Amino acid sequence: MGARRRRILPGFGLALGFTLLYFGLVVLIPLGGLVLKSSTMSWGQFWGAVTAPRALASYRLTFGAALAGAGINVLFGAIVAWVLVRYDFPLKKLVDALVDLPFALPTAVAGIALTSLYAGNGWIGRWLEPLGIKVAFAPLGVVVALTFIGLPFVVRTVQPVLEDLDAEIEEAAASLGARRWQTIRRVIFPELWPALATGFALALARALGEYGSVVFIAGNIQMKTEITALLIVGKLEQYDYAGATAVAVVMLFASFVLLLTINGLQRWATWRRPAFGD
Amino acid sequence: MSIEVRNVTKTFGPFAALRDVSLEVQTGELVALLGPSGSGKTTLLRIIAGLEVPNRGSVFFHGEDATDRRVQERRVGFVFQHYALFRHMTVFENVAFGLRVMRRSVRPAGAEIRQRVHRLLELVQLEWLAERYPTQLSGGQRQRVALARALAVEPKVLLLDEPFGALDAQVRQELRRWLRRLHNEIHVTGVLVTHDQEEALEVADRVVVMNAGRIEQMGTPEDVFHHPANEFVLNFLGHVNVFHGRAEGSKAIFGTLAVDFPDAPPTGSLELRGFVRPHDLELDRTPSADALLEGTIVRIHAAAPQVKIEVLSTAGESIHVESSQERYRAQGWSVGQRVYVRPREIRVFGNGQPARPATPRRTDVVGMSSET
Numbered sequence: 001m002g003a004r005r006r007r008i009l010p011g012f013g014l015a016l017g018f019t020l021l022y023f024g025l026v027v028l029i030p031l032g033g034l035v036l037k038s039s040t041m042s043w044g045q046f047w048g049a050v051t052a053p054r055a056l057a058s059y060r061l062t063f064g065a066a067l068a069g070a071g072i073n074v075l076f077g078a079i080v081a082w083v084l085v086r087y088d089f090p091l092k093k094l095v096d097a098l099v100d101l102p103f104a105l106p107t108a109v110a111g112i113a114l115t116s117l118y119a120g121n122g123w124i125g126r127w128l129e130p131l132g133i134k135v136a137f138a139p140l141g142v143v144v145a146l147t148f149i150g151l152p153f154v155v156r157t158v159q160p161v162l163e164d165l166d167a168e169i170e171e172a173a174a175s176l177g178a179r180r181w182q183t184i185r186r187v188i189f190p191e192l193w194p195a196l197a198t199g200f201a202l203a204l205a206r207a208l209g210e211y212g213s214v215v216f217i218a219g220n221i222q223m224k225t226e227i228t229a230l231l232i233v234g235k236l237e238q239y240d241y242a243g244a245t246a247v248a249v250v251m252l253f254a255s256f257v258l259l260l261t262i263n264g265l266q267r268w269a270t271w272r273r274p275a276f277g278d
Numbered sequence: 279m280s281i282e283v284r285n286v287t288k289t290f291g292p293f294a295a296l297r298d299v300s301l302e303v304q305t306g307e308l309v310a311l312l313g314p315s316g317s318g319k320t321t322l323l324r325i326i327a328g329l330e331v332p333n334r335g336s337v338f339f340h341g342e343d344a345t346d347r348r349v350q351e352r353r354v355g356f357v358f359q360h361y362a363l364f365r366h367m368t369v370f371e372n373v374a375f376g377l378r379v380m381r382r383s384v385r386p387a388g389a390e391i392r393q394r395v396h397r398l399l400e401l402v403q404l405e406w407l408a409e410r411y412p413t414q415l416s417g418g419q420r421q422r423v424a425l426a427r428a429l430a431v432e433p434k435v436l437l438l439d440e441p442f443g444a445l446d447a448q449v450r451q452e453l454r455r456w457l458r459r460l461h462n463e464i465h466v467t468g469v470l471v472t473h474d475q476e477e478a479l480e481v482a483d484r485v486v487v488m489n490a491g492r493i494e495q496m497g498t499p500e501d502v503f504h505h506p507a508n509e510f511v512l513n514f515l516g517h518v519n520v521f522h523g524r525a526e527g528s529k530a531i532f533g534t535l536a537v538d539f540p541d542a543p544p545t546g547s548l549e550l551r552g553f554v555r556p557h558d559l560e561l562d563r564t565p566s567a568d569a570l571l572e573g574t575i576v577r578i579h580a581a582a583p584q585v586k587i588e589v590l591s592t593a594g595e596s597i598h599v600e601s602s603q604e605r606y607r608a609q610g611w612s613v614g615q616r617v618y619v620r621p622r623e624i625r626v627f628g629n630g631q632p633a634r635p636a637t638p639r640r641t642d643v644v645g646m647s648s649e650t
Binding site: 166168169171172173174175176177178179182186187190191 | 360364376424430
């Protein structure tokens with residue numbers, strides 16, 4: 001008699017099969033096509049296309065601004081989530097709903113709105129311009145746009161974790177003599193940081209692929225405020241399909257490595273201690 | 279360190295959690311705040327800790343006004359019902375927390391922290407679990423870690439909020455005795471909140487019975503158990519049978535029984551309630567002069583140290599009687615038997631009257647007067 005290998009919860013085979021099919025159709029085949037297209041170039045051509053000064057400048061701007069935007073969102077998103085979870089104030093439900101707006105708003109609309117606000121004659125821009133701070137049509141504008149679209153990711157990943165966090169542990173820390181910042185650093189932050197890392201990764205991923213809102217506020221000056229996505233579109237418009245896919249492959253690869261690193265860090269941190277839950 | 283709470287009032291919106299409560303706890307004493315949920319006992323504890331700010335009134339530590347002192351400065355050890363351990367820290371780090379967050383000028387060196395934490399873990403008998411995480415411990419172990427953590431900063435006052443409330447009965451019994459022993463060893467001033475009267479009576483030096491934001495009675499466990507100040511305390515400290523009667527002259531009359539009742543008003547009759555604890559009731563086969571009523575045994579629960587017998591009176595009331603095993607066997611009761619219920623002691627309360635225990639005597643009995 002053979003060993004029994006029946007699973008108590010059925011459906012593994014079917015579910016895995018479906019997952020692979022879905023993943024293949026929607027994600028892997030298009031991405032594979034991308035790599036395939038770029039492989040029509042010779043190695044020299046490929047290298048030339050991806051290391052052109054204009055491409056390098058666009059990588060710097062895209063990754064720099066995306067990291068900055070995600071970083072800003074980690075800080076402010078955590079504060080927004082904190083306020084939404086811990087305090088009661090009038091119109092709280094409204095503020096809670098507003099957080100999701102960047103998800104729903106067509107990004108072009110966001111881009112135009114931000115541009116008109118931050119332009120030299122805009123409501124905010126007119127106060128910043130005399131101070132020598134140029135936002136619209138400058139790299140800073142890219143950061144602003146990427147911060148805007150990334151906000152919900154951090155808030156929505158941190159919020160449930162905070163809700164789950166018992167206020168009693170803060171009281172316990174205080175009764176043991178911990179001052180407020182010690183409580184935040186030693187008690188709250190360690191509980192929160194895996195969620196913050198997830199929020200950061202999501203906001204970063206979203207920012208790396210963002211196109212619509214940035215093209216309006218960036219001004220798209222070559223070598224200065226041109227993001228990689230725009231560079232790709234530019235190449236497409238000149239029928240340089242191979243060149244476009246080459247840059248896209250670099251982008252894809254770099255994003256993948258970045259996200260893998262963040263996930264790895266997170267896993268490493270949770271692996272060092274046992275799973276939570278009672 | 280002694281604690282004094284003076285005229286404290288605390289409201290949450292329209293709800294008054296504490297109404298003008300005053301309380302004193304002597305140095306080294308272990309006091310239990312006992313009451314049903316919503317009686318304000320936890321709020322009082324949290325106000326002593328500094329986790330809650332009273333609307334009115336003050337809290338004194340060792341004669342000094344500490345009302346405006348923040349929780350960090352009060353040096354109280356607080357133990358929560360649900361432990362509130364830091365789950366990302368090992369048991370060792372949990373206990374060390376209070377020492378690690380001290381100001382650098384007073385913080386002990388690393389080696390001393392290690393030594394102190396190990397001494398505390400020894401005290402709570404958990405040294406072998408030092409490197410575990412809270413989620414890997416049982417409830418009883420977690421609460422002992424929480425206690426060690428609270429003791430690490432050498433608090434002057436130890437405050438326990440239903441510390442054994444989330445544990446099962448057996449662990450609770452054990453920890454209760456253990457806490458009492460621990461208190462005898464370290465002699466820190468302690469306040470324990472509980473809704474379990476048995477726990478309060480067994481552990482505390484003094485019991486404070488609370489109800490609806492007020493203190494009903496304070497006293498030693500024996501005091502509150504044997505001399506309850508009012509009906510609420512009597513009811514709350516264990517099961518009690520209630521009989522309805524009336525005052526006539528200087529007698530209180532319950533069914534066929536009359537007892538002396540000197541507090542009766544000179545004229546008219548007064549509604550009275552007589553309270554008898556189950557172990558103060560006797561059962562007889564034959565009617566006697568002291569019998570209170572007649573009934574039938576409907577249930578016997580003998581699988582306990584004390585035999586519990588339920589009697590249904592002819593008037594349809596259910597009466598609970600407790601008897602020792604020896605007595606029960608000697609009398610040989612069985613379900614369906616007719617019995618006469620006789621109180622050894624009855625506590626009589628009128629409207630607004632204080633408690634007055636009375637021992638029924640043959641001469642008190644109504645309707646069996648020798649003159650007729």
